[in-house]
Amino acid sequence: MGIEFRHVEKTYPDGAQAVRDISFTVPSHTTTVLLGSSGCGKTTLLRMVNRMVDPTGGQLLIDGEDIAGAEPVRLRRSIGYVMQHSGLLPHRRVIDNVATGLRLNGAARGPARSQAEELLELVGLDPALGRRYPDQLSGGQQQRVGVARGLAGDPNILLMDEPFGAVDPLVRLELQQQMKRLQTELRKTVLLVTHDIEEALSLGDQIILLRPGGEIAQAGTAQELLSAPADDFVARFLGVAQGRRRLRTSAGQDGEWVVTDAEGRPLGVVEAPPGPVHPRADPSGSVPPEDGR
Amino acid sequence: MNHLLEAWELLIQADTWTGPTGMGARAWEHLLYTVLAVGVSALIALPAGLAVGHFGRGRNLAVLSTGAVRALPTLGVLTLVGLVVGVGLMAPMVALIILAVPSILAGTYSGAESVDPRVVDAARAQGMSRWQILFAVQIPLGLPLIIGGIRLAVLQVVGTAMLAAYVGAGGLGAPLFLGLRTYDYPLLLAASLVVIALAVLLDIAFGTVQRTARRLMRGPA
Numbered sequence: 001m002g003i004e005f006r007h008v009e010k011t012y013p014d015g016a017q018a019v020r021d022i023s024f025t026v027p028s029h030t031t032t033v034l035l036g037s038s039g040c041g042k043t044t045l046l047r048m049v050n051r052m053v054d055p056t057g058g059q060l061l062i063d064g065e066d067i068a069g070a071e072p073v074r075l076r077r078s079i080g081y082v083m084q085h086s087g088l089l090p091h092r093r094v095i096d097n098v099a100t101g102l103r104l105n106g107a108a109r110g111p112a113r114s115q116a117e118e119l120l121e122l123v124g125l126d127p128a129l130g131r132r133y134p135d136q137l138s139g140g141q142q143q144r145v146g147v148a149r150g151l152a153g154d155p156n157i158l159l160m161d162e163p164f165g166a167v168d169p170l171v172r173l174e175l176q177q178q179m180k181r182l183q184t185e186l187r188k189t190v191l192l193v194t195h196d197i198e199e200a201l202s203l204g205d206q207i208i209l210l211r212p213g214g215e216i217a218q219a220g221t222a223q224e225l226l227s228a229p230a231d232d233f234v235a236r237f238l239g240v241a242q243g244r245r246r247l248r249t250s251a252g253q254d255g256e257w258v259v260t261d262a263e264g265r266p267l268g269v270v271e272a273p274p275g276p277v278h279p280r281a282d283p284s285g286s287v288p289p290e291d292g293r
Numbered sequence: 294m295n296h297l298l299e300a301w302e303l304l305i306q307a308d309t310w311t312g313p314t315g316m317g318a319r320a321w322e323h324l325l326y327t328v329l330a331v332g333v334s335a336l337i338a339l340p341a342g343l344a345v346g347h348f349g350r351g352r353n354l355a356v357l358s359t360g361a362v363r364a365l366p367t368l369g370v371l372t373l374v375g376l377v378v379g380v381g382l383m384a385p386m387v388a389l390i391i392l393a394v395p396s397i398l399a400g401t402y403s404g405a406e407s408v409d410p411r412v413v414d415a416a417r418a419q420g421m422s423r424w425q426i427l428f429a430v431q432i433p434l435g436l437p438l439i440i441g442g443i444r445l446a447v448l449q450v451v452g453t454a455m456l457a458a459y460v461g462a463g464g465l466g467a468p469l470f471l472g473l474r475t476y477d478y479p480l481l482l483a484a485s486l487v488v489i490a491l492a493v494l495l496d497i498a499f500g501t502v503q504r505t506a507r508r509l510m511r512g513p514a
């Protein structure tokens with residue numbers, strides 16, 4: 001179940017080979033991240049799922065069914081899509097932008113609007129903003145609206161193409177955290193494209209790392225990629241080779257563990273110390289912790 | 294200067310305007326010709342321009358053919374068609390339509406093309422059909438330019454519709470040509486002034502509509 005890419009290829013009419021022989025599965029209710037630098041075919045792969053791009057080879061199955069036979073417009077209405085530039089209709093109010101998909105699926109204006117208001121709240125926006133036009137919102141707010149629109153109609157599948165790529169780092173972090181919260185609640189089948197390693201590590205249950213030329217360099221969990229990079233390219237891409245992601249722990253003064261990078265620069269503290277876990281002395285000195293193992 | 298004054302005096306007399314061949318009736322005819330010519334041109338050019346703008350194909354053909362048609366001298370077309378169909382409204386209508394189509398066509402395909410491709414792409418990805426993209430995205434967002442094309446066509450036609458009288462039809466060309474033949478320069482000038490006034494009024498009207506469209510579609514001011 002989920003989305004299955006089977007030996008998928010794409011050569012554009014101008015001869016550009018964007019994707020060659022790619023197979024992987026996006027399991028239902030989890031987040032898979034397509035990670036890679038610009039031009040390695042991430043967007044092409046993503047857009048195959050809602051038939052914005054048709055593969056020139058191989059098959060794509062959603063819940064076991066080949067989508068080559070699906071009617072593109074119907075298929076797109078059943079799949080959420082969030083893009084880097086919110087892509088909102090500038091001449092429609094925010095609320096109507098969010099309601100677009102609901103209206104396309106046949107909802108009446110009233111119910112569609114009230115549902116759209118709930119969606120705005122869900123993504124952390126004041127529903128009063130719904131009355132504004134997209135150009136009256138900040139970039140971060142517009143992205144949130146884009147996410148709300150993607151979630152409209154409660155699709156099983158959510159496609160996100162660098163959804164937080166165009167906002168400043170602080171807002172990006174906030175949006176990523178919100179995405180994580182939403183996902184624990186909504187459990188969509190998410191395929192997310194990014195070139196940002198941090199984003200991939202933080203959001204992806206599975207990471208598909210692509211290399212230039214449109215091939216998979218390695219697929220696995222964040223842990224698998226970091227602890228056992230398949231080759232030099234993966235190690236270099238993730239920064240393991242340069243020591244960027246080699247962390248060390250050392251005991252601090254008050255018994256906590258300090259994490260440092262390979263050069264010994266402190267990065268933070270560990271809450272649960274490595275090694276045998278022992279219950280910490282309770283400062284109030286009253287009831288001992290019950291769940292101390 | 295003297296003629297101009299006399300023309301003005303003519304225009305402020307009530308009986309200049311009344312009667313079946315008065316300036317009022319002629320101005321009305323003139324306006325009808327303009328509306329008819331621009332209306333028929335729009336029926337031809339709007340669908341063609343939208344098709345070019347939507348599919349992104351046939352643009353070169355559109356540019357080439359509008360360029361070629363624009364190079365045709367309207368008086369020549371009028372005479373040629375007049376020779377075939379005879380006197381009456383037919384020949385000037387054909388000439389005016391040929392004059393108006395390129396402007397509307399160009400405005401329409403530029404309008405449809407002017408829409409941010411990312412917005413069109415997003416609309417498609419949301420599951421809008423081709424027609425929905427055309428009517429809910431490209432036409433509304435391209436409206437300011439589409440109206441601009443019609444505005445230009447109206448301006449060209451309102452001036453050139455004078456030629457209708459050249460082959461026996463009415464409009465403000467009738468008093469103008471009459472004045473020309475009878476050396477009645479005040480009459481000739483008066484008819485010209487009315488055409489100018491009509492053109493200015495129509496341009497102001499369309500300018501207002503265009504600005505409103507731009508504001509509603511949240512385009513650049």
Ligand SMILES: Nc1ncnc2c1ncn2[C@@H]1O[C@H](COP(=O)(O)OP(=O)(O)O)[C@@H](O)[C@H]1O
Pocket residue numbers: 012013014016017018036037038039040041042043044045
């Ligand atoms: N519509 C298209 N026509 C031709 N080539 C394209 C098209 N879209 C993408 N490509 C090419 O395919 C390759 C992969 O593009 P893309 O999937 O957008 O990569 P990414 O999203 O990883 O940056 C690039 O070399 C790009 O130039």
Ligand SMILES: [Mg+2]
Pocket residue numbers: 042043044193
């Ligand atoms: Mg991309």
